[in-house]
Amino acid sequence: MPIKTQTVSGGTPPVLCPFYDLPFETVDLTDGTWTLLDPDSLIDTVTFDGTHNIIVWNALGTGSGDYIWTDTNNRAPRWYKLLTINGTQVTSDDMLALGLLLETDDSYTDFNQRAVGGMAVDPTSTVSSTIQCVGTVLTRAGTANQNYGAFTINGQSTGSGATAAKGVGLVQVGGQFLGASSYHVLDSSNVRVASGSRPANATVPAGDDLYLCFGVGTRSSWDTVAAGDDQRIRLGYRAIKWSIP
C-alpha cells in the first residue's frame, strides 16, 4: 500500500498524513458515552455486536409524524453526545466536515424503518428546527430497496436502487451556519448506486456546542411498530475541524 505524505503548512517538514483510508469511528450505543432521549418510551433494548447496533422496539400502535424526523415536531428516539475532536469540544463557530457511514442489515425488515446519523445543535429538543440535525438518513419500507440520502433539519433527499447497501455522507457546517449534506449510495462492492445533496440553509447561534446524534424512527407517519420489532444499524463517523487562516 502506498504511503501518503502531505506537507503541513507553515514550513514544517512533511509528516505522515492519516487521511488515506481513514476509517470511520464505529458507533457503539452501549459504550456508556451516549445518552438516549426517548420521549414516548419506544425503545426496549439496544445491543452492540461489534459492528452494528441492534435496536429492539416497544410497540408503536399508532403512527405519527412525530417519529419520521421530517415533520415539524420530533419525538423519535435518538442517542446523542457532545461532538469532540481529539478531546476538544467543537462549536457552531468551527468549520467542520463530518463524514458518515450508515448501513442496515438487509435481513432486518420487521417494519418500515428509518435511521438518521449526523450532528445536531440541540438533540434534547422535540422541535425539529431546534434540534437542527444534519446528516445521513436511511429509510426502508419493509423489504423494498434501501434508501440512503441527505438529511437536513426536517427534510431529506434520498436515492436508491436494487443493489443499494450503504450510505456514505459528508456534512459541512461552520461559521454559525449549517451548510450542505451530500451522499453517495453504494452497493456491497462500494460502487455508486445514487448520489445527491441537500442544503440545510439554517443559521446557528454563536458558540453553541455541537452534538453527535443517532436517531431511529418509522419510514412514514402512518407506519406502526410491533413490540419486539428490531433494526440492525451500523453508524460510523469521522469529524474534521479545519484551521481557517
Next chain:
Amino acid sequence: MSRVHIDQSQVRVESVQAADTDGSQVDTLAFIVPVIIPLDQVGAWEAAYDPSSSSSPYAADSRVIARAVLDGMKKAAEAS
C-alpha cells in the same frame, strides 16, 4: 414581463421527504427543478400574485414560470 431561470444542470430525480409551503408533508419520488428568481424580479412577482385570489397570478405571468419549469423537467427527462 418578469422572468425566471432554471439551473438545468441541477435538475435531477430524487426521493424527497420535506415540508410543503403550507407545512404539509411531501413524500415522493420526483424531478427536482431549481427555479432561479433574480432578486430584481422579486418585487414584480410579488406584485403580480395575490394568494387570496384564485385567479391570481394572471395566466400570462403563470405561463412564464410554468414553461420554465416544464422545459427544465422535459429536457432532463429526455436526457435520462
